Amino acid sequence: MKNKFNNFFKDIKVSKELDEKIYNNTIYKKELSKGYILKPVIVILILFIFLGVGVMAKEYIEDYIYQMKDTEKFGKDTIFDLDLNEKLEVNTNFVCKKNITHEELEEGLNIKLLKFNNFNKDSYNICELTLDENENIRVIKLQNDDNYSEYDLNKEETRKKKYLQVDINFMTQYATKDDEEEFKNISILKGTSSVSKFLETYHLDKLNLDVNIIKWSESKYWPQTFCTFVYNNIFYNIQGYNVSKDELIDILNNVEL
Amino acid sequence: MEEEFIRIYNLYKNDILRLAFSYTKNINEAEDITQSVFIKLFKNLNKFTSDIEIKKWCIKVTVNECKNYFLSSWYKRVIQMDKKEENNLYYLENYDNDLKDALFKLKPKDRILIFLYYYEGYKHKEIASILKMNSSTVQTKLDRIVKSLAKEMKGVYNEK
Numbered sequence: 001m002k003n004k005f006n007n008f009f010k011d012i013k014v015s016k017e018l019d020e021k022i023y024n025n026t027i028y029k030k031e032l033s034k035g036y037i038l039k040p041v042i043v044i045l046i047l048f049i050f051l052g053v054g055v056m057a058k059e060y061i062e063d064y065i066y067q068m069k070d071t072e073k074f075g076k077d078t079i080f081d082l083d084l085n086e087k088l089e090v091n092t093n094f095v096c097k098k099n100i101t102h103e104e105l106e107e108g109l110n111i112k113l114l115k116f117n118n119f120n121k122d123s124y125n126i127c128e129l130t131l132d133e134n135e136n137i138r139v140i141k142l143q144n145d146d147n148y149s150e151y152d153l154n155k156e157e158t159r160k161k162k163y164l165q166v167d168i169n170f171m172t173q174y175a176t177k178d179d180e181e182e183f184k185n186i187s188i189l190k191g192t193s194s195v196s197k198f199l200e201t202y203h204l205d206k207l208n209l210d211v212n213i214i215k216w217s218e219s220k221y222w223p224q225t226f227c228t229f230v231y232n233n234i235f236y237n238i239q240g241y242n243v244s245k246d247e248l249i250d251i252l253n254n255v256e257l
Numbered sequence: 258m259e260e261e262f263i264r265i266y267n268l269y270k271n272d273i274l275r276l277a278f279s280y281t282k283n284i285n286e287a288e289d290i291t292q293s294v295f296i297k298l299f300k301n302l303n304k305f306t307s308d309i310e311i312k313k314w315c316i317k318v319t320v321n322e323c324k325n326y327f328l329s330s331w332y333k334r335v336i337q338m339d340k341k342e343e344n345n346l347y348y349l350e351n352y353d354n355d356l357k358d359a360l361f362k363l364k365p366k367d368r369i370l371i372f373l374y375y376y377e378g379y380k381h382k383e384i385a386s387i388l389k390m391n392s393s394t395v396q397t398k399l400d401r402i403v404k405s406l407a408k409e410m411k412g413v414y415n416e417k
């Protein structure tokens with residue numbers, strides 16, 4: 001009986017067509033599905049890359065446009081009324097020190113400086129001086145607060161701080177032609193930069209002059225608004241971190257002569 | 258895993274087709290059922306540890322698929338105008354007509370028992386575990402079926 005059964009089904013075999021059908025629904029189907037998953041993933045990745053490049057290109061073009069705008073605004077005739085031929089007569093033997101107050105600075109240099117309301121400092125923390133071979137002060141660049149370089153900008157609490165930095169640049173009677181060139185670059189660059197955006201020209205009644213208020217477009221994570229002007233042949237650059245345009249105008253209006 | 262599947266498939270494909278055929282008596286239906294079984298096997302292959310386990314599982318699934326096939330709405334809807342059992346059994350033309358006639362007169366479930374016992378060579382206990390029946394029930398049924406076959410085949414039973 002067993003042999004009869006064995007022979008009975010001998011010719012019943014799976015055909016090649018059935019083999020193909022089964023393979024197409026099993027092992028070949030699995031390979032195809034990989035393609036169906038992988039191809040969309042690749043397409044999405046490529047889209048993200050193009051998006052990233054597109055965003056970068058957009059920012060580059062925007063910055064270029066701002067630069068062109070600024071160049072128009074800050075042309076030769078509208079730039080600061082800074083007479084590089086009129087060097088300031090100051091006490092060049094004065095020895096500047098760190099943590100010097102505004103009054104001490106004025107007394108030491110024998111010159112009158114504008115005083116601005118500072119959010120967190122009453123004194124100048126650092127004094128950059130360029131000396132000549134006789135150790136006289138040739139050019140003075142003062143910074144109100146250089147501690148920001150020690151701040152950890154990766155911390156959000158740092159970026160939420162609000163403070164003011166006042167850069168004062170002026171040349172003494174001993175400044176050279178090279179100093180003049182450098183000083184000119186500083187005063188020009190402050191107004192025209194590929195990363196700065198001009199906001200408005202504010203007329204400061206107290207000083208009877210126009211002040212250019214600029215936003216620093218690179219500081220996306222620590223917004224900076226600054227303004228520049230020349231008063232008594234001294235170049236002032238007031239930089240406000242987390243300071244809005246209106247707050248800066250308020251500071252300018254409260255300047256002490 | 259693909260290689261393992263191909264190996265198992267080539268090992269058991271004909272047995273599964275024959276089992277399905279013994280139930281359905283129709284080669285096309287048997288092929289459909291065989292395809293279903295192996296697609297299910299492919300999805301579950303990593304759950305097994307031995308070939309024997311796989312074979313028994315395939316048989317169980319085949320039997321279930323056969324039952325489900327006849328209960329399906331598709332099967333009930335199809336009007337098989339020219340379908341005659343003799344046309345589907347042309348594979349067996351050259352074989353013992355007595356056995357063929359006798360076998361296909363049995364009920365499908367009984368044909369499965371005969372197939373598993375005589376063709377696959379399983380013992381009563383193994384058949385009982387595959388079909389979820391009592392071992393003594395399997396023995397009793399097989400005795401009855403063989404007697405019935407013998408009656409139909411006129412004396413072939415004595416060869417057993």
